[in-house]
Amino acid sequence: MQIRDQIVLVTGGARGLGLAITQTLISEGARVVVNYFSSETQAKKLAKQYPKQVFTYQADVTNKDQVKVMFNAAKEYFGSAITSIINNALIHFEFNGDARPKIEDLTTQTMTSQFNGSVLAALNTTQAGLEDMKKAQFGRIINVGTNLVQNPVVPYHDYTAAKAALLAFTRTASQDLGQYGINVNMLSGGLLQTTDASKATPDFVFDLIASSTPLKRVITPEEFSSAMMIFLSPYSHAITGQNLIVDGGLVKG
Template sequence: MQIRDQIVLVTGGARGLGLAITRTLLAEGARVVVNYLNSAAAAEQLVQQYPEQVFAYQADVTDKAQVQALFAAAKARFGQAIHSVINNALINFEFNGDARPKVEDLTPAIMQQQFDGAVVAALNTTQAALEDMKTAGFGRIVNIGTNLVQNPVVPYHDYTTAKAALLAFTRTAAHDLGQYGINVNMLSGGLLQTTDASKATPDAVFDLIAASTPLRRVTTPEEFAAAIMMFLSPYSRAVTGQNLIVDGGLVKG
């Protein structure tokens, strides 16, 4: 199925990286379900700009009932079920190495918050999508990860551990769901210049990353979003359970 024929859910799709993903999908002609939690004004602006292509819906992706209501509302709006899901939403996190909790400061609650935002949220959207994807014999699920799993140059313990668990879930879900024509993959980035989560990062850190990267620059949200399109297109129909690192070649997968 071509991207232009798909209805794609982007969690956290009204701001930061999610907004870049949404705009890339719109340029491809897709209809986009923009999930948001606190970005109502930004989501409504997208609806005003693209009334035929965008449906915005507020839902906490860590709440299963709210996610199920989101899928039902999107199906009612477009007359078709969601074909593809991009699990992008990031729960209360900033890339600020000075402010990160050290090992001695970690609590189960800190760890659980990021686990819920990554793994539980992806479980909720996957389960909500499953029945219709099985019926259609088609589905694309893309989970957003991080190259910190492979190269934890800054030890964001809670965030990186949750994304490592999401990578494992990506691979086990791909194994389980491939028989139904559902492909599950992960796209992992480095620090992007700039998103809401990376705006607290000092310029010196961006400069260091650029100097260490084969492309000699920091990846932008738009460049990262463009790579997601491969996983949604027919060109990746035999690709599942994979983790593609998109960081300008900084980390080798």
């Protein structure tokens, strides 16, 4: 299925990286379900600008019931079910090395919050879309990860542990769902310049990362979003359970 024929849910799709993903999908001709939690103004602006391509819906993706209602609402709006899911939403996090919780400060609540925002949210959207994807014998699920799992240069314990768990879930889900024509993959970025989560990062950190990459620059949200289209395109038919790192070559493998 071509990208232009897909209906793609982007969680957290109205701001930051999610907005860049949404805009890339729009340019590819896809219909996009823009999920948001608090970014109502940005979401409504997208819906007004692209009424035939964009459907916006407020939902807490860690709430299973709200996610199910969102899928049903999107199906009614477009007349067809969601075919593809991009689990991008980020729960209350900033890349600020000075403010990060140290080992001594970590709590069950902190760890659980990030796990719920990464893994539980992905489980909720996957389960909500599963019946229609099985019927269609087609589905594309892309989870947004981080290269900090492979290279934890800054120990964001809660965030990185949650994304590592999401990577494991990506691979186990791909094993379970491949028989139905559903591909599950992860796209992992480094520090992107600039998103809402990275706006607290000092400039010298961006400069250090840029100097360490073969490309000698930091990757933008738009570049990351473009790479995501690989997993949505027909050329990825035989690719599942994979983690593609898009960080300018900083981390290998």
